[in-house]
Amino acid sequence: MPPAILTKNLRREFQKKGKxxxxxxxxxxxxxxxxxxxxxxxxxxxxxxxxxxxxCTLLYxxxxxxxxxxxxxxxxxxxxxxxxxxxxxxxxxGYGIMTVFENIWMFSQFYGIPSKIAKDRIWHYLKAFGLExxxxxxxxxxxxxxxxxxxxxxxxxxxxxxxxxxxxTLGLDVHIAREVRDTIRNWxxxxxxxxxxxxxxxxxxxxxxxDRIAIIDGGKIVECDTxxxxxxxxxxxxxxxxxxxPVPPDLSFLDAIPAVRNPVLADAxxxxxxxxxxxxxxxxxxxxxxxxxxxxxxxxxxxFAKAEPALEDLFMTIVGRKLRDEE
Amino acid sequence: xxxxxxxxAEKPAVPRDNLxxxxxxxxxxxxxxxxxxxxxxxxxTWIYFLYAATRPLALCLIIFFIxxxxxxxxxAQTQFLSTYVGNAFFTIFIAVASGISWVVIQDREHYRIIRxxxxxxxxxxxxxxxxxxxxxxxxxxxxxxxLTFGNLALGLGAPFSRIDxxxxxxxxxxxIVSAASLGLMFAGVCLVTARHSILMAEGAGxxxxxxxxVIYPLEVxxxxxxAIGKVLPMTYWIExxxxxxxxxxFTPTLADLSTKGTLLxxxxxxxxxxxxxxxxxxxxxxxxxKTGQLDMxxxx
Amino acid sequence: xxxxxxxxxNRAVLARAYVRVVGVNRExxxxxxxxxxxxxxxxxxxxxxxxxxxxxxxxxxxxxGAAMIPFWLVVLWSMAMQFYWEKEMGNLDIYMAxxxxxxxxxxxxxxxxxxxxxxxxxxxxxxxLGVFRVELSVTSWPALVVAFVLTLSALFTMGMAAASVxxxxxxxxxxxxIALMExxxxxxxxxxxxxxxxxxxxxxxxxxxxxxxxxxIRQVTLPGMANLEFLPFKVELAILMVMTVVFGVLALKxxxxxxxxxxTEGTLTEKWL
Numbered sequence: 068m069p070p071a072i073l074t075k076n077l078r079r080e081f082q083k084k085g086k087x088x089x090x091x092x093x094x095x096x097x098x099x100x101x102x103x104x105x106x107x108x109x110x111x112x113x114x115x116x117x118x119x120x121x122x123c124t125l126l127y128x129x130x131x132x133x134x135x136x137x138x139x140x141x142x143x144x145x146x147x148x149x150x151x152x153x154x155x156x157x158x159x160x161g162y163g164i165m166t167v168f169e170n171i172w173m174f175s176q177f178y179g180i181p182s183k184i185a186k187d188r189i190w191h192y193l194k195a196f197g198l199e200x201x202x203x204x205x206x207x208x209x210x211x212x213x214x215x216x217x218x219x220x221x222x223x224x225x226x227x228x229x230x231x232x233x234x235x236t237l238g239l240d241v242h243i244a245r246e247v248r249d250t251i252r253n254w255x256x257x258x259x260x261x262x263x264x265x266x267x268x269x270x271x272x273x274x275x276x277x278d279r280i281a282i283i284d285g286g287k288i289v290e291c292d293t294x295x296x297x298x299x300x301x302x303x304x305x306x307x308x309x310x311x312x313p314v315p316p317d318l319s320f321l322d323a324i325p326a327v328r329n330p331v332l333a334d335a336x337x338x339x340x341x342x343x344x345x346x347x348x349x350x351x352x353x354x355x356x357x358x359x360x361x362x363x364x365x366x367x368x369x370x371f372a373k374a375e376p377a378l379e380d381l382f383m384t385i386v387g388r389k390l391r392d393e394e
Numbered sequence: 395x396x397x398x399x400x401x402x403a404e405k406p407a408v409p410r411d412n413l414x415x416x417x418x419x420x421x422x423x424x425x426x427x428x429x430x431x432x433x434x435x436x437x438x439t440w441i442y443f444l445y446a447a448t449r450p451l452a453l454c455l456i457i458f459f460i461x462x463x464x465x466x467x468x469x470a471q472t473q474f475l476s477t478y479v480g481n482a483f484f485t486i487f488i489a490v491a492s493g494i495s496w497v498v499i500q501d502r503e504h505y506r507i508i509r510x511x512x513x514x515x516x517x518x519x520x521x522x523x524x525x526x527x528x529x530x531x532x533x534x535x536x537x538x539x540x541l542t543f544g545n546l547a548l549g550l551g552a553p554f555s556r557i558d559x560x561x562x563x564x565x566x567x568x569x570i571v572s573a574a575s576l577g578l579m580f581a582g583v584c585l586v587t588a589r590h591s592i593l594m595a596e597g598a599g600x601x602x603x604x605x606x607x608v609i610y611p612l613e614v615x616x617x618x619x620x621a622i623g624k625v626l627p628m629t630y631w632i633e634x635x636x637x638x639x640x641x642x643x644f645t646p647t648l649a650d651l652s653t654k655g656t657l658l659x660x661x662x663x664x665x666x667x668x669x670x671x672x673x674x675x676x677x678x679x680x681x682x683x684k685t686g687q688l689d690m691x692x693x694x
Numbered sequence: 695x696x697x698x699x700x701x702x703x704n705r706a707v708l709a710r711a712y713v714r715v716v717g718v719n720r721e722x723x724x725x726x727x728x729x730x731x732x733x734x735x736x737x738x739x740x741x742x743x744x745x746x747x748x749x750x751x752x753x754x755x756x757x758x759g760a761a762m763i764p765f766w767l768v769v770l771w772s773m774a775m776q777f778y779w780e781k782e783m784g785n786l787d788i789y790m791a792x793x794x795x796x797x798x799x800x801x802x803x804x805x806x807x808x809x810x811x812x813x814x815x816x817x818x819x820x821x822x823l824g825v826f827r828v829e830l831s832v833t834s835w836p837a838l839v840v841a842f843v844l845t846l847s848a849l850f851t852m853g854m855a856a857a858s859v860x861x862x863x864x865x866x867x868x869x870x871x872i873a874l875m876e877x878x879x880x881x882x883x884x885x886x887x888x889x890x891x892x893x894x895x896x897x898x899x900x901x902x903x904x905x906x907x908x909x910x911i912r913q914v915t916l917p918g919m920a921n922l923e924f925l926p927f928k929v930e931l932a933i934l935m936v937m938t939v940v941f942g943v944l945a946l947k948x949x950x951x952x953x954x955x956x957x958t959e960g961t962l963t964e965k966w967l
Contacts, residue, residue, distance in 0.1 A: 081960055120963065123791045127957040148793040160784040164717045176709030177794035179702030205720075208686075225792075436865040445873050452876035456885055460739070463886045464748035477742070600735035609738060610745035 069137030071229050071262035072099035072122060077131035079117050079286075091117040093286035094131065099279075101228075102259050104251075106277030107266040108382060114286040115266035116155075119233045122264070123153045136228055149178070151229050152222035156237025160218065163207030167198060170206055171221045178225040185224060192220040196250060212243035219247060223254060229262045230254075236272060244269075248276055270382055282385055290385050297381055307346055307354065310370030311361060314342040320364045321346065326353035329384050341369055421516035425524020432500070433528060446532045447539040450485035454540050457481050457609065458548050475552055476641035480608045480632045482540045483566070486533045487573040487628060488599040493529030494577025497522050498584040519675065522581060526574055552639045561653055562638035565660060569631030572664045575671035576602075582671075582678030586685070602628045611645040620647075627663035630656050706798035707805065714772070714806025729814045733821055736760035739885045740826055751918040754830060757822030758912055759884035764811035764818075765849055766878060766904050770871055772807030773800050773853035777860035778868050787963045796949055800854050808846075830915045837914045837927065844934035845907025851941035852903060858948040861956035864964075882908055887922040896924055903937050906930045 079092040091114045099105040109115050120126035121133055124144045133140045135147045161170040168189060175185035193199045196216045206214065215235070222230055232251070236244035255261055267273055273280050274294050281291040290297055314337070318330045321344075328347040335342035348354060351373075361368055434442040461474045502508040511521055544550035580598065602608070605615065605623035612620040612629070623629045633648050634656055643649045648656070695703070736756060743752045777796075780786040789799055822828045832838055859867045879885075881899035888896055888909045899905040910930040913923050925933070956962030 123787075125787060125790055125957065125963050126960055127954075145793050148791060151791065153788065153791045155784075155787070160788055162713055162717060162785075164720050165713055169713065169716065173709045173713050174788060174792070176705045177789065177792040177799075179698070179705055179793065182705075221788075436869060445869060448873045449876040452880040456876075456880050457742075459880070459883075459886045459890050460742060461746070463890045464743060464746045464752055467747065470746075473746075600733075600738065604734045604738045604741070610742045614741045614745045 068101055069134070070098045071101045071103065071136060072097065072105070072264060073132075073134040073137075074098075074118075074122075075132045077118070077121065077133055078129045079114075079121060079126065080129045090286050092121075092128070095283070095286070095288055097281055097288065097291065099262060099264060101262055102255075103278045104255055104263040104265065104276050106273035106280040107264065107283060108268065108270065108273050108280055109266075109283035110268060113283045115268075115283060116233055118283075119153065119231050119264070119266055123151060123231055124148055150227060151231060152225045152227035153231040153233065154215075154218045154222045154235055156215065156232075156234035156239075157211075161206045161214075161221075164205060166203045166205055167193070167209070167213075167217050168202040171217065171224055174221050175224045180225065188224045188226070189220065192223050195253075196220060196246075212239050215239055215243070215247065219250065227261070229264060232263060232265045234267055235265065236267070236269065244272070248272060252276060282382060284385075297385075305348065306374050307348055307357075308370075308372040308374065309344045309346075309357070309361070309368060310341055311344055311366045312339070312341045312369050313366070314340060315344075315364070315366060318344065320360050320366075321357065324353065324356050324360060326350075327357060331383070417516060418520055421520040422524040422527070425521045426528050429497075429525035429528035432505075433532065443532070443535055443539075447536040450482065450489075450533070450536050450540050451543060453485060454478060454481055454544060454548075471549075471551065472641065473644070475550060475639065476636050476644040477609045478544055478548070478550055479541075479552065479636055479639045479641060480644075482537055482544070483569070483632060483635045484603060484608045484628075485540070486530070486537055486566075487569065487576075487602065487631075489533035489536075490526055490530050490570060490573040491577040491580060491599060493533075494522055494526045494574060495580035495584045497525045498581045502584075518679070519578070519672075522578065523574070526577060530570060530574075556640060558638040558640075561634055561657070565631050565634035565638070565657060568657075568660050568664045569628065569635075572627040572631065572660075572667045575664070575668040578671040578675045582675040585678045585682040602626065605629075606632060607645050607648075608632055612647055613645065625663070627660055627667055630660040630663065634660065702793075703795055703798045706794040707802040710799050710802025711805040712802075714803060715809050718806075718810055729817045733760070733814075733818055736818060737821075737826075749918070750829065751916060753826055754822070754828040754916050755887060755912065756885050757818060757826065757828045758830070758915060759882070759908060761815045761818045761822070762845070762904060762908050762911065763879065763882075763884055764814040765808075765846060766882065768804065768807035768811040769849045769853035769856075770875065770878075772803050772810075773850065774856035775860075775868055775871050776800070776803050777857045778864065781860060781864070781963065790953070790962060796858075796953070797854060797945070800857055801850075804850050804853065829917065831917045833914050838911065841907060841910040841914060841927075841931060841934070844931060844938065845903055845911065848903030848907065848934045848937040848941060851938055851945050854945035855941055855948050858945065858952040861949075861952040862959065862961050864961075878902055878904065881905055883924075884908070887912070887919070888924040889922050900924075900933065903934060903941075906933050906937075910934070 074095050074097050077092050077095040078090070080088050080090050082088045093114075095114070095118060097105075107115050107118065117126065121128050122135055122140060124140050124147050127141060136150045138147050138150070140147050162173075165173070171189050172182070172185055175189070176182070180188075190199070190202075193202050196219070198213065198216055198220070201209070201213060206217065209217065215238075219232075219235065222232075230251075235251070236247050239247065251263060251265075255263055263276075265273070265276060277294065279291065279293050280297060282289050282297075290300070292300065314335045315332070318332055321327045321330050326348055330344060330346040333343045333345055346357075348357070358368055437445070457474075457478055461470060461477070465474060498508070501511060512518055541550070541552065541554075545552060576598075605619050606626055606628040607615075607623055608628070612623050615623065629648075633645060633651075634653065636644050637653060637656075651659070739756045739760075740753045743756065777786060777800075780789060789796070823830065856871070881891075881895075881902055882888075882904040883891065883899070888899060888905050891899060896905075906925070907930075909924045910927055912919050913927045913930075924930070953962065
């Protein structure tokens with residue numbers, strides 16, 4: 068079975084008249100297996116949407132190769148399109164004057180799904196999303212969350228082999244975002260052969276949903292692995308949160324302790340005179356050295372906490388480190 | 395208590411009136427800038443003005459060909475002048491009226507910024523007026539092109555040196571205000587209806603084309619239609635414009651009115667029209683807010 | 695194209711048409727906007743002919759011209775410009791990422807638009823015949839049907855070719871479309887016989903299928919057109935046929951080419967161009 072998604076040295080450049088060339092994708096190599104939920108993370112402008120557009124046949128690459136379900140996205144456009152669906156976050160697609168049901172039905176017809184089958188599927192997913200009673204509500208009357216649920220149903224109804232979700236929970240409240248994530252997870256549980264390619268800049272979302280994650284920054288993949296392995300690779304260890312006062316001008320007092328990695332000064336509050344210092348340590352044994360160093364420099368430790376590193380911390384570490392490397 | 399002891403709340407940084415004036419001028423200026431960018435920044439300025447003149451020019455050519463086809467009788471040249479000039483100025487009327495209502499549809503359905511414009515402290519009508527000013531400026535340039543083309547290529551016989559500016563300028567100012575009022579009414583309609591209402595502005599312009607004696611004398615119309623024309627400011631504007639170009643006695647029933655009297659009548663009707671437009675727009679705006687239609691999208 | 699492809703194509707056409715037809719019925723105010731009000735400007739040109747003391751037949755010219763214009767407007771607004779609106783709304787991404795043929799979407803839009811255009815056209819004829827008592831006398835119904843169908847096919851294929859422009863452009867395209875509205879009214883001889891424009895301008899106007907089509911339709915419906923026709927009826931039919939084929943091929947080629955160009959330049963789904 069071919070990989071669900073495969074890219075080899077994929078490049079995409081944009082250049083407008085009289086403007087400098089912008090490299091959106093700079094030699095991207097990824098391989099996504101069928102049945103995977105693959106997360107694609109990166110800050111704004113990192114190249115996430117560009118990659119999705121190429122994989123969904125909406126944009127040509129400037130170089131390299133891209134395959135979806137073993138098909139070349141440039142040459143086998145129509146066949147690729149039969150196998151995919153795309154839903155973007157914050158999108159306003161659909162016709163405001165039509166009902167939820169009519170909108171989804173119309174899009175299903177563009178995939179050649181017989182009307183009867185399409186209608187059964189629409190009802191099924193409307194029920195699953197709790198939108199059944201709004202089936203005949205005009206789209207213009209829907210809230211943002213309801214509208215996004217409708218968009219995701221539009222994707223499900225076409226029964227894609229590979230489902231592209233471009234920031235699907237953008238602008239949704241916590242409750243609806245969780246509902247959306249649950250539904251995506253349930254869908255993949257019910258259909259283990261289906262692949263989901265998800266771009267997001269919500270780390271928690273990637274962590275909660277994805278089997279594997281690629282992190283992109285400046286058009287390059289800087290990390291690609293399971294969330295657990297990324298944690299391990301990046302330096303693992305727990306994250307320590309130390310509340311200090313007064314706010315130190317810099318973190319040079321930690322330089323002398325080699326066990327401290329990735330120290331970050333955060334949440335400095337001029338009013339309270341407190342700040343939080345976050346860093347990684349391999350073991351608790353090293354902590355006494357840190358506390359001692361702080362007290363020697365005249366800082367009072369007002370609080371302390373230890374946590375497993377969240378993907379967000381890892382992301383900051385990876386992207387931050389890369390940026391420093393470039394400098 | 396010294397001046398320094400005055401509580402901040404009691405010490406406005408800028409006098410209220412000045413602030414309001416500054417807001418209005420700033421709002422107008424910004425709206426005009428936005429309007430100009432939206433209209434024209436897709437091409438070079440000279441190409442844009444050619445583009446802007448194309449539509450009205452085509453309408454005037456329609457008149458020319460109709461006269462060429464069916465206007466072979468004595469006095470046809472004077473009639474052509476009056477019809478051509480009436481039609482040319484009517485293009486300003488349509489541009490301003492439909493341009494204003496287009497603002498609502500464009501900002502609501504296309505750029506989807508209407509909610510943000512409404513959320514600024516600047517009243518929406520100022521924004522609309524600013525945008526309309528750009529449309530007006532463009533249509534005035536088009537008008538100059540149409541009249542020049544008429545004189546040079548179509549034998550219009552209306553050199554600018556013979557125009558009675560003392561009649562043309564005030565009547566045109568009033569005519570533009572009445573066109574803007576009509577545009578505001580359409581904008582109100584657009585606020586509470588779907589996208590296609592933009593066609594209503596152009597379509598409703600036809601009511602004025604039909605009843606205001608723009609391209610023919612009022613006497614051709616059935617009595618009831620002529621009666622409608624006589625209470626619309628457009629009729630008197632076009633009549634005055636014709637007179638300023640030397641086209642007297644086009645509409646016999648208006649020929650008895652003195653130029654001053656016609657100007658006065660136009661002023662009264664324009665004020666009435668403007669007041670009505672404001673009332674209606676406020677009503678539609680309130681309704682759109684009540685029903686949640688202010689930022690709806692209705693494409694289909 | 696296989697049978698399955700043809701069925702899928704048909705499905706897409708009907709689905710897109712359904713949305714348009716149902717959509718307009720949901721907003722009854724369109725009747726006022728699109729039928730009643732535009733009819734008034736037609737009336738104005740009839741009164742202009744009356745003011746000029748023109749023969750009654752000239753009023754028939756106006757009515758027929760006005761009855762055909764809605765189909766031009768369908769092509770302009772509901773086909774040529776529709777991809778622009780879809781792009782701005784965010785629908786074009788989804789359309790283009792689906793396996794459906796863009797031509798099917800355009801046809802769906804056109805068929806939906808035909809319902810609106812047809813109603814408006816019918817209303818114009820009704821007012822022309824009922825209120826203004828214009829005299830139309832069809833010399834051959836089959837000839838009229840052939841002329842009408844060929845005019846529509848040439849117009850629609852032209853609309854498809856024009857729509858493809860929006861894969862690479864945005865406002866520039868829509869401005870050109872808007873700028874074409876009144877010039878086409880003029881060039882099509884909506885309010886006067888095409889012959890009146892002279893041979894050179896007439897030849898330029900012939901590029902627009904509406905001009906030739908309208909002239910052909912007038913020849914078989916208006917008594918008194920004998921000396922006013924631009925070209926013989928059969929020649930006009932032949933031109934319309936050629937136009938349908940040429941614009942059809944052009945539409946297919948342009949659609950594919952512009953999609954490629956749009957995907958290369960990144961403009962296919964870029965909003966607010």
